[in-house]
Amino acid sequence: MKANLLTTVVIASTCILAGCNNPEPEQQKNMEQQTPLMTKKATDAPLWLEEVEGEQALTKVNQWNDTTLEKLMADKRYQQYFDAGLEIVNSKDKIPYGTYRGGYVYNFWQDEDNVRGLLRRTTLDEYAKAQPKWENLLSIDNLAALEEKNWVYKGSKCFEGNYDRCLISLSNGGKDSVEIREWDHSSQTFLEEGFTLPEAKTDFNWKDINNLNIATDWGENSLTESGYPYIVKTLQRGQPLAEAKHVFSGEQTDVGVFPFSVKLGEQNLNMLVRARTFYESEYFWLPDDGSEAKQLPLPSKVSVEGVFKGQLVLSLNQQWSPTGSQQTFESGDLASFDLSHWLEKQQIKNLQLLYHPDQRSTVDGVSISANKVVLTLLENVKSNLYLYDFDTKWSHVKLAMPENGSMSVSSVNRDSDIIFVNQESFVAPDTLFKVDVNNLDITEIKSIPARFDASNIVVEQFQASSKDGEKIPYFVVRQKDIKYDGSNPTLQYAYGGFQVSLKPSYSGILGKNWLEQGGVYVLANIRGGGEFGPNWHQAGLKTKRQVIYDDMIAVGEDIIAKKITSPEHLGIMGGSNGGLLMGVMYTQRPDLWNAVVCQVPLLDMLRYHKLLAGASWVGEYGSPDIPNEREFLEKISPLHNIDPKGDYPSILFVTSTKDDRVHPAHARKMAYLLENYGHDFEYYENIDGGHSASANLRETAKRTALEYTFLSQKLMD
Known part of the structure; x- marks a missing residue:
């Protein structure tokens, strides 16, 4: 789930920024002359x-x-x-950070022997060992040499429930624009009849194993002034890109339109976010019956964090007084409401406050596992983790992590309660913990040796x-x-x-x-x-x-x-x-x-x-x-x-x-x-x-x- 979709798609980064050239309007030419x-x-x-x-x-x-x-x-x-x-960047003893899904921990590894990187996986038990046995899946070095291309790995998005099927993003020289190909982990091959998308700033979500919702460069006038797609189409397996079915259009003045999905029980809901500006968005639900997209009744400055036990969790960047409600939420709050009721009635019901910050605190991350919502909070620029649950109201406990610097959730999956938490400080090297958020079991599984003398x-x-x-x-x-x-x-x-x-x-x-x-x-x-x-x-x-x-x-x-x-x-x-x-x-x-x-x-x-x-x-x-x-x-x-x-x-x-x-x-x-x-x-x-x-x-x-x-x-x- 894209916790902050605009940050993920547009920033980056770092940080933060992205692109395409734009014709110069006559009004701007005149202004520059004056x-x-x-x-x-x-x-x-x-x-x-x-x-x-x-x-x-x-x-x-x-x-x-x-x-x-x-x-x-x-x-x-x-x-x-x-x-x-x-020596530091090529070190063999750095933490092989991974994502846990479908019983495997997946890791992308770079060192002096794998300059462009190696995609690999191992079991959870094996991952906890000092020297795990890895199954090598895809060498970007070998692929680049074979195809005589300057490939840089930009990540993969795998189909939930069948995590072997993944769409791999490959960049020419590190650009944000990527070529996307369907890869099968089990056979360790790119599928001949798989999805293939040409180089562009593309975003997509899996509708099911044979269908994608895609936002990409569809040709002339299909990109916004910012260089991102604003047209979303559905593509079936085996179908040429030119025959994809139109689903939704924003406007060229938008930042972009990006598809994603959320999981409500066993149902996969197709959604999209229309970014009118970098900070102002509209969220839509795409019904499975192909009917017109329905806009969610949300404020413009909000991030959809996901769904937990039927509650749609929202991160607010402005004050919000929902129509028909006596409640007012403040900027910085986390709130939620019953998504099933809204899908059926298009009415907000069971509106809840999940978290309210003080003046020196803020939400630094929202992660949703099978049975918990994990909040990473910054409290006077120091990290703490809290586990939230929902019955008729939200409740929470503080996770008893060692108090030793910044923390971040490096892996979470809504099909499991196993998460990985990284901890570090200016002087303490990274330590990786495996945490079962359902039974509160915390195990240190990885750490790096000191890279400099901090005594x-x-x-x-x-x-x-x-x-x-x-x-x-x-x-x-x-x-x-x-x-x-x-x-x-x-x-x-x-x-x-x-x-x-x-x-x-x-x-x-x-x-x-x-x-x-x-x-x-x-x-x-x-x-x-x-x-x-x-x-x-x-x-x-x-x-x-x-x-x-x-x-x-x-x-x-x-x-x-x-x-x-x-x-x-x-x-x-x-x-x-x-x-x-x-x-x-x-x-x-x-x-x-x-x-x-x-x-x-x-x-x-x-x-x-x-x-x-x-x-x-x-x-x-x-x-x-x-x-x-x-x-x-x-x-x-x-x-x-x-x-x-x-x-x-x-x-x-x-x-x-x-x-x-x-x-x-x-x-x-x-x-x-x-x-x-x-x-x-x-x-x-x-x-x-x-x-x-x-x-x-x-x-x-x-x-x-x-x-x-x-x-x-x-x-x-």
Whole structure:
């Protein structure tokens, strides 16, 4: 079940962002001609940089790459950091995270021998052993070699009840667009008569073993302005894609329309969500008799989490007073109602409050097993797990997990009460628990050894006062014997958008290549994220976004005031939406940092909605086509606020040619301007890897080594 379908389909990620190019309306052309900021500076960054694989663009990219690689790889620390990172990512003793279904634990494994990865499975009993015996199913390395393709595995979706039949998603070089093929685990083959869908940003659900509901690129004018499908059709086994039966259409101005299913007792209900904006959706039920889709009576800012004992569970991102009810639910609440009654009568009955957060708590995850709803809650940015059950009312107990950092449910299945829970902290390596939520049995089954020496590391949590007085929490991870004289090299990390929560997590590469070298790490839980629920996120939407940047600045100023560091030794890092944050920090407070690592960023905020999936993020950033929102975007857009004569810190841009989510032109155009103005910058564009730059583990080690070499040069030397 897609707990937060828009996050799953559109973000990502990270994080978060995706795409397709969009024709430019005449109104926008006129507006650009009338805007002073769009005359000189925009033309200084030529649009040929937006040609992803254009010869002129890649020639410039390769020049920048060569210069940066020569400079950073010549530093003896680069090889040290690369070797350490490669050893960590290729380690044989990392946890083989898996999903449990149909009696097997399925795992996708990558190491130095399986660079692209190996899909495999084992039994639950065998999985609990230190060295499980695995049944190898599909080698992506072998498939790529056989077909001479740059395949990257993007996951599989298997038919419930017969988990051997799966639709495998394969990406060319790590793009979000995938080719989909039907695979049979039992025979370990792609089925000759199986479902095959060409490369596109496709979403689907199994109606039954012989039928799919599909949203994909159906041809001309079948994608939204954001590059996602808005037309859903039903495809029968053996039927050509062109003969699929139309089920539902949204509009091209939507973000997209995506099919999914929920299970009500033994009945599989076909559903779809129409995302009008990134945060506003309509949910529909598709009756089996082929009659018209019926819209559920839900508020626009809501996520359907699934069905439990007949109750449709909802996560609310706004206040809701259902028609005909005396109850009012608040933003951040979990609520439910009797789905069977609604299907029969189209009336809401037995409306229930499942969970209500306080000001410093929020729902971090909702998982539904056979007999329990598992809530992962963030309480002052610390994780706890609660098990909920339903009779005539909801009841719950706290799961007695060891209190040792962040927790997440890594595997859950509605056909079983066995879940896997991962636990980690800044200094405690990942530990995996098998939990039977029905009898409360908790068993530690996997853990990784320490990747760095944390014996001298301490973790503290502080609060900084932002410009408007809001208290912004942040973590400081440091060696216990540092001197408070402003000399400590410090890396501050943040994201600040799309209701994404940043929690304490274990990173062997960060520990080995930064903390062990004497570096301090700061994680800032700024607004725009989800650490304290929907209101924490919505405080920084659109033209209110400056509070996010004020929060980041406040944390930086606070650690300087504590003499943990100083501007000379303070660097910042962020990716995707966090890359935009880095760009704004670079232009708004260049005096506060000495190094900026800007990963897969948005930087041109006056054209972002025309690049790949940019139109889908208008609900987050605002639209350049709306005058007051454009006026604000002009003020924050990093590309349009560079002072040719300004005094700026060094900045390293990291992006990917194959990123079809956030266009590499953002980084290209800003690098182009900085080069013209004579400002110091480094640039590295990975040819493969997509938005997360994760096509292979060796590339991950290379990218991180470049980043930590850059930071060491600027903050330690």
